Amino acid sequence: MRNKYSxxxxxxxxxxxxxxxxxxxxxxxxxxxxDAVIVGGGGHGLATAYYLAKKHNMNNIAVVEKGWIGGGxxxxxxxxxxxxxxxxxxxxxxxxxxxxxxxxxQELNYxxxxxxxxxxxxxxxxxxxxxxKRRTHANRLNGIDAVYLSTEEVKKFCPIINTSPDIRYxxxxxxxxxxxxxxxxxxxxxxxARGADAMGVDIIQNCEVKGIKRNGDSVEGIETTKGxxxxxxxxxxxxGHSSVIANMAGLRLPLxxxxxxxxxxxxxxxxxxxVVMSNAVHAYVSQSDKGELVIGAGTDDYVSYTQKGSHQIxxxxxxxxxxxxxxxxxxxMLRQWGGIVDICPDASPILSKTSIxxxxxxxxxxxxxxxxxxxxxxxxxxxxxxxxxHKLNAxxxxxxxxxxxxxxxxGAAAVAH
Amino acid sequence: MxxxxxxxxxxxxxxxxxAGGEAHIERPxxxxxxxxxxxxxYLFMRKNIKGxxxxxxxxxxxxxKWFNMVRDTSNDEIKAIYKMGxxxxxx
Numbered sequence: 001m002r003n004k005y006s007x008x009x010x011x012x013x014x015x016x017x018x019x020x021x022x023x024x025x026x027x028x029x030x031x032x033x034x035d036a037v038i039v040g041g042g043g044h045g046l047a048t049a050y051y052l053a054k055k056h057n058m059n060n061i062a063v064v065e066k067g068w069i070g071g072g073x074x075x076x077x078x079x080x081x082x083x084x085x086x087x088x089x090x091x092x093x094x095x096x097x098x099x100x101x102x103x104x105x106q107e108l109n110y111x112x113x114x115x116x117x118x119x120x121x122x123x124x125x126x127x128x129x130x131x132x133k134r135r136t137h138a139n140r141l142n143g144i145d146a147v148y149l150s151t152e153e154v155k156k157f158c159p160i161i162n163t164s165p166d167i168r169y170x171x172x173x174x175x176x177x178x179x180x181x182x183x184x185x186x187x188x189x190x191x192x193a194r195g196a197d198a199m200g201v202d203i204i205q206n207c208e209v210k211g212i213k214r215n216g217d218s219v220e221g222i223e224t225t226k227g228x229x230x231x232x233x234x235x236x237x238x239x240g241h242s243s244v245i246a247n248m249a250g251l252r253l254p255l256x257x258x259x260x261x262x263x264x265x266x267x268x269x270x271x272x273x274x275v276v277m278s279n280a281v282h283a284y285v286s287q288s289d290k291g292e293l294v295i296g297a298g299t300d301d302y303v304s305y306t307q308k309g310s311h312q313i314x315x316x317x318x319x320x321x322x323x324x325x326x327x328x329x330x331x332x333m334l335r336q337w338g339g340i341v342d343i344c345p346d347a348s349p350i351l352s353k354t355s356i357x358x359x360x361x362x363x364x365x366x367x368x369x370x371x372x373x374x375x376x377x378x379x380x381x382x383x384x385x386x387x388x389x390h391k392l393n394a395x396x397x398x399x400x401x402x403x404x405x406x407x408x409x410x411g412a413a414a415v416a417h
Numbered sequence: 418m419x420x421x422x423x424x425x426x427x428x429x430x431x432x433x434x435x436a437g438g439e440a441h442i443e444r445p446x447x448x449x450x451x452x453x454x455x456x457x458x459y460l461f462m463r464k465n466i467k468g469x470x471x472x473x474x475x476x477x478x479x480x481x482k483w484f485n486m487v488r489d490t491s492n493d494e495i496k497a498i499y500k501m502g503x504x505x506x507x508x
Contacts, residue, residue, distance in 0.1 A: 244464035254461035256438070257490075302436035305467045305491050310418040312432045345461050402457040 003197040005109050023321055024190060025130045025197035030204050034062045036233035037222060039209050039245060041065025041147070042074040043185070044362055044369065045060035045237035047377020048193035051282050056380070056385035060397040061201055064224055066208035073239050073369065076339035078262050080275050080286065082119040083178035083370040084139050084146050089395035089407050090348060091142040096392050097375025098179060101165070104374055110191030112183045113289065117274050120149070120157060122324075124280040126171040132175045139177070149174045158274055160327050168322055169281050182275060182286055188373055208230035212249040212359070219249075220360035235384045240305065240340025242363035251357055253350070255342045258299045260367050261309040263336040267291030271327070276296030283320035293323060293331060299341060299367060309338040314321050339366050346400075349409035351380050351393040360384050362399065419493050424500050425480045436495050437473035440485050441505065467491050471505055 003009060013021055030106065036052060038045045041063045052058040063069075080292045081101055084092035100153040105112050123129045132148065139146035154174045156164045163171045193203055204226065211223035212234065237247045240257040267290050277284035284296045297317040300310050314336060322329055344350060344364035349372070351362050362380045379393040389397060400406055422428045440499065445451050447460055466475050470490050487496040487506060497506045 010467055098504075241467070243463070244467050247464075252458070252462040253465070254457075254463065255465050257465055257467075260421075282450075302471070303438075303465060303470060303490050304493055306493050308418075308493075310431065312418070401461040402453045406451075 002194065003048065004109075013322075019067050024185075024194040025203055028202045028204065030062060030064070030202065030224070030229050033221075033230040034060055034202075035231065036235060037229055037231045038235045038237060040072075040221070040237035040239065041069040041189075041193070041203060041205065042071065042072050042237065042239060042372040043188045043192065044239075044376045044380070045171070045235075046070075046189055047111065048235055048237060048362065048380045049201045049377075050192045050196040050199075051201075051378045051381035052206050052385060053196055053201050055380060058385060059200040062229070063196070063201060063203045064207045064209060064222070064229070065203070065205050066225075067194050069203060070186055073339040073341065074185055074189045076262065076330045076337055077185060077370040078092040078284065078286070078294050079121060079182045079370060080187045080277070080284070080296075080368075081114070081183055082275075083144055083176050084119070084121070084135065084177045084180065085173065085409060086135050086138050086407060087407055088142060090409055091139065091144055091395065092392045093349075093375060093379070094372055095142070096379070097372045100374035100378065101183065102179075104183075104188075108191040108195050108216050110187060110194060111182070112187045112191055114181065114183040116179050116181040117286075118176055118178045118210050119275040119277060120174050120176045122161075122174045122276065122278040122280075123156065123172045124278065125172065128280055129172050132173065135203045136175050145179050147176050147178075149176055150169065158272065158276055160272060160325055161276065162324055162326055169320075169323070170213070171324075180222075180275070184289075185370060188370075190289075194376070209245060212245070214249065214356060217355070217357055219356060233358045233360070233364065233384055235380060237362045237380070239363065239365065239369070240342050242342050242361060246361070249354075249356055251354060251356065251359075251364065252347050253361070253398075255364055256303050257305060257340050257342050258307040259298040259304050259306060259338040260299045260341045261313055261336060261338045262273040263295050263297065263314060263333050263351065264288070264329075265295070265331045268293075268331070276324075278324065280319065281320035281322055281324070283317055284323060285325070289316055291327065292334065299343070305340055307338045307340060326350070341365070341369075342410055343367070346408045347410045348396055349396055351376065351383060351389065351396045352398040353387065353389070354398060419495065421474065421486070421495065422498055423476045423479060423482075424498055426476060429476070429479060433476060433478040435475045435477040437475050437483065440471040440473045448459050460492050471498060
């Protein structure tokens, strides 16, 4: 039984110098057999396990993670959450996630620090203006809050932006989703891990998958560095390494894994109280509660698993940041890192069954998966438990690359890929 | 970020080059007879190997010529570079 986190537990533990807090999750050895195994202990994988246990009564399940939970892209992203996507299928998927975010801290009894500070997307040329207006209308038709802002309104909402007409890429307008915002990425992984563990899910860290055992067209289990685990259902949520796991099962995926970089500055006093994204010049920035500017850079164009990236990518992003925010010209950058993102040809994710019975993939989130974590977990759990997709993720099947029914969010979603 | 030895210009910064994806994907000889599955395989499915991968590169900000590269994607080490039309080295 998990003790509830509350102001009383905080006071009680303060009296013993915070030395007696209950462990948030166990560290079990793998059992011989599970009803389902999730490969990948990031936010999406842990959320999948949580909803499998909570909504589908599958408690004899495990999450296997080759490193430590939340140590991959969950701990490397820039924590932006929004749902203002263009197409109906995407709007349904991402807004489902956003609705869960709105009550997630209470549900998990874990503060994920979800902050609806708004996300503003900037337009820098006439095509941007047309695209963003179209997207605003599409969002509103789908019941997603969106407003279009003039240059003056952009300046009013975020006064430190340089809206001078004589910069290289002047700000011609923007869109604002007020329900959007940020959350604390690590807390999302930890909160789901604690919640899943409390319902009996085994979270097995330092356990790398080495092979997938098949009997004809169905899954029999997985080979891991901690031995063979028998199971009839395997849900792979391995982000940049999805193709590596797929190759073990003899499957091919339409993915390319590329390095994506981010960086943070030294901490400063509150200066930017929203998230500003600019697709055209590729600059997006927010400020963490610690005071660091959180800056997202772009992907390199070559396949790499190195979790590094090229210097010129960071340089390009910082050039754009400096032009838009001259006030940041003396900021020093504290840390820079890379993560490996799995990009689909249509820049939309795959949450799908495969040609192998009992093998499911949740991948292809590319550069923007964090925002979808709760929704992705919920829908993937549904897909695994029922062996059928939920209507919200039916469009995100693997077969769309055969039928041609792609969900083309390249550029349309105001994301820079 | 790494250096690339262009077979036409010599060693240059990777910044000058454009990655062109997986190499040796053969264009279907009779496109009209391809099934949807085969089209999907040709157009979208990729090996995306963690390890030694064969790929195409273009010296976009140099001679603008295409060539092939063998590269280990787990550490970005370049194993071999060869011109278009040449036989890939045995691995």
